[in-house]
Amino acid sequence: MRTEYLELDFPQLAIAASLIVICSVISLVLQLGLQRRLLLAALRTVVQLLLVGLVLWWIFAPERSSLFVVGMMGAMTLIAGFAAVDRTGHRYRGIRLDSIISMWASSWLITAVALFAVVQVQRGEQPWYDPQYAIPLLGMILGNTLNGISLGLNRLGEELATKRRHVETLLALGATRWEAARGPIQEAIRTGMIPIINSMMVVGLVSLPGMMTGQLLAGVPPVQAVRYQIVIMFLIAAGTSLGTFSVVLLGYRRMFTADHQFASARLTKRR
Amino acid sequence: MSADFPLIQARNVARRHPDGRQWLLDHVSLEIRAGARLSISGPSGSGKTLLLRALALLDPLDDGDVSWQGRPVRGNEVPDFRRRVVYLHQRPALIEATVEAALRRPFSLRVHCRRRFDRDRIVGWLEGLRRDASFLGKPVGELSGGESQIAALLRALQLDPAVLLLDEPTAALDPPTVAAVEGLLRNWVEELPDRRATVWVTHHAGQATRVGERIVHIENGRIADANGIP
Numbered sequence: 001m002r003t004e005y006l007e008l009d010f011p012q013l014a015i016a017a018s019l020i021v022i023c024s025v026i027s028l029v030l031q032l033g034l035q036r037r038l039l040l041a042a043l044r045t046v047v048q049l050l051l052v053g054l055v056l057w058w059i060f061a062p063e064r065s066s067l068f069v070v071g072m073m074g075a076m077t078l079i080a081g082f083a084a085v086d087r088t089g090h091r092y093r094g095i096r097l098d099s100i101i102s103m104w105a106s107s108w109l110i111t112a113v114a115l116f117a118v119v120q121v122q123r124g125e126q127p128w129y130d131p132q133y134a135i136p137l138l139g140m141i142l143g144n145t146l147n148g149i150s151l152g153l154n155r156l157g158e159e160l161a162t163k164r165r166h167v168e169t170l171l172a173l174g175a176t177r178w179e180a181a182r183g184p185i186q187e188a189i190r191t192g193m194i195p196i197i198n199s200m201m202v203v204g205l206v207s208l209p210g211m212m213t214g215q216l217l218a219g220v221p222p223v224q225a226v227r228y229q230i231v232i233m234f235l236i237a238a239g240t241s242l243g244t245f246s247v248v249l250l251g252y253r254r255m256f257t258a259d260h261q262f263a264s265a266r267l268t269k270r271r
Numbered sequence: 272m273s274a275d276f277p278l279i280q281a282r283n284v285a286r287r288h289p290d291g292r293q294w295l296l297d298h299v300s301l302e303i304r305a306g307a308r309l310s311i312s313g314p315s316g317s318g319k320t321l322l323l324r325a326l327a328l329l330d331p332l333d334d335g336d337v338s339w340q341g342r343p344v345r346g347n348e349v350p351d352f353r354r355r356v357v358y359l360h361q362r363p364a365l366i367e368a369t370v371e372a373a374l375r376r377p378f379s380l381r382v383h384c385r386r387r388f389d390r391d392r393i394v395g396w397l398e399g400l401r402r403d404a405s406f407l408g409k410p411v412g413e414l415s416g417g418e419s420q421i422a423a424l425l426r427a428l429q430l431d432p433a434v435l436l437l438d439e440p441t442a443a444l445d446p447p448t449v450a451a452v453e454g455l456l457r458n459w460v461e462e463l464p465d466r467r468a469t470v471w472v473t474h475h476a477g478q479a480t481r482v483g484e485r486i487v488h489i490e491n492g493r494i495a496d497a498n499g500i501p
Contacts, residue, residue: 166364175380260349
């Protein structure tokens with residue numbers, strides 16, 4: 001496998017960074033008032049990525065123990081679990097816990113499948129917890145599952161809030177809690193899964209995924225890069241579906257009591 | 272049905288305000304026997320609707336319980352209980368395309384799966400309410416508030432419940448139709464007085480005496496006078 005690539009140094013980064021001037025000029029000419037935010041965004045891009053580079057360099061250091069890698073993975077999962085409920089429009093008590101449980105269960109299950117069944121890390125000389133595979137695989141699954149959970153929860157809250165009278169009418173006519181909530185549940189899970197289905201539809205035609213592009217730049221043969229990307233797409237799809245499904249069902253369990261009541265008071269609008 | 276027990280017995284049912292110690296429904300006990308026609312009256316915000324919803328077990332109660340024919344109703348018995356005890360919302364929700372689709376919807380629920388939509392029976396009721404079969408084809412989006420109430424009432428009646436819990440069911444109707452609905456529901460109870468009852472929440476003192484042989488007055492979440500005597 002040819003894995004040579006041309007290294008980038010700071011002057012080259014500076015040339016790329018200067019391209020942000022184009023954005024600023026557009027903003028100035030059209031008086032969009034975005035200059036300050038653009039500058040901040042550009043600065044954040046540089047700082048955040050340099051920092052994460054340092055962190056990865058540190059994580060990828062040889063002789064890392066399995067406990068260390070699993071600990072890192074746990075921290076990533078927790079951060080993703082919290083982030084997924086950051087912008088949901090409606091909340092209920094326990095929403096964070098539901099998000100973390102769903103994030104954890106779906107992403108770790110799928111990552112385990114990826115490591116042991118697909119990539120088969122046990123074939124190589126490195127241990128199974130080799131951060132070179134475990135961390136980026138989990139990271140990509142988390143990033144996408146986060147979207148699914150966030151969209152699914154947001155939609156569930158919105159559906160239940162706006163269709164409250166409809167849900168209650170069904171209950172009053174003898175519907176079980178499942179029958180009454182099925183419409184909102186379906187809507188929520190569908191919403192959570194749309195982005196990944198869309199990106200599977202156009203991958204390679206409209207978008208070249210970042211991971212694949214990165215591998216190509218690093219000199220990985222296209223056939224291998226594409227195979228990795230195919231695997232990643234399916235892992236992401238499975239993780240997103242599982243996470244969305246899980247969080248929506250957990251949310252449903254919180255909003256409906258065992259006596260088939262819709263506890264709408266538990267749903268509060270985010271201020 | 273057993274005559275020994277009331278159809279519905281609510282014992283000390285209570286609802287607390289979500290963010291306070293105040294009781295919205297303050298330990299109310301009430302029996303609804305077969306053949307009963309009960310009116311619930313009281314000022315706005317006194318807890319009439321909450322009491323009606325509690326009788327249908329629609330909200331989690333903070334205290335008390337509700338029995339069907341002497342047995343407390345819990346868990347998976349609740350949907351079957353609500354097949355017998357139907358609560359009608361003051362502003363009914365109809366999201367299906369037409370009135371007929373809305374009336375067919377309950378038959379897709381498990382508790383009603385053995386029953387079938389009976390168009391002739393609905394048309395018979397509609398004639399009593401000064402409407403005809405064309406009402407069934409109306410898009411629900413074009414219904415007035417009163418027409419929505421009629422559609423919701425028929426949607427409940429066709430399910431042959433034992434107890435109808437009616438929350439201002441005629442609030443948006445014209446006077447002749449109000450009289451027709453009142454007559455229809457009185458006859459409905461009198462047809463099978465050993466197994467049917469109505470509980471009617473109303474603002475109007477006149478209607479309360481017309482539709483109820485007994486009036487329960489609610490004030491501040493409590494029953495003020497169960498005999499209708501001031």
